[in-house]
Amino acid sequence: MVNSSPSADSDVAEDKALQYKITHVFCPLQLPDGDDHSLSNDHALSEVAYASACAYAEHVSGSQKSQWQHIVKMLHNFNDTINFEALDESLVISQLLSMGEGGK
Numbered sequence: 001m002v003n004s005s006p007s008a009d010s011d012v013a014e015d016k017a018l019q020y021k022i023t024h025v026f027c028p029l030q031l032p033d034g035d036d037h038s039l040s041n042d043h044a045l046s047e048v049a050y051a052s053a054c055a056y057a058e059h060v061s062g063s064q065k066s067q068w069q070h071i072v073k074m075l076h077n078f079n080d081t082i083n084f085e086a087l088d089e090s091l092v093i094s095q096l097l098s099m100g101e102g103g104k
Helices: 006-014 016-026 039-057 063-081 089-098
Strands: none
Touching (some): 016 039, 039 063, 063 089
């Protein structure tokens, strides 16, 4: 077991975005004690998902790479739209128009 210093523990406790990411990515679903939803939390989680997809894409080859790029693009578009409290109509229209048949 690794002992961590009190200052390291307080650093993690202060990083609410990190706590949100850990809770929503690694922990089993539970009924919430309260709503932890916020635009900044959702954006932080979206950024992690997008960054992870981009990192994974570097390890995919061949025909799977082109398929994976559709997922990366979708997460990029989602990350762009989550920057705002309400959907930006022109951004959503632009994203929809950029899509091809089958997500291409």
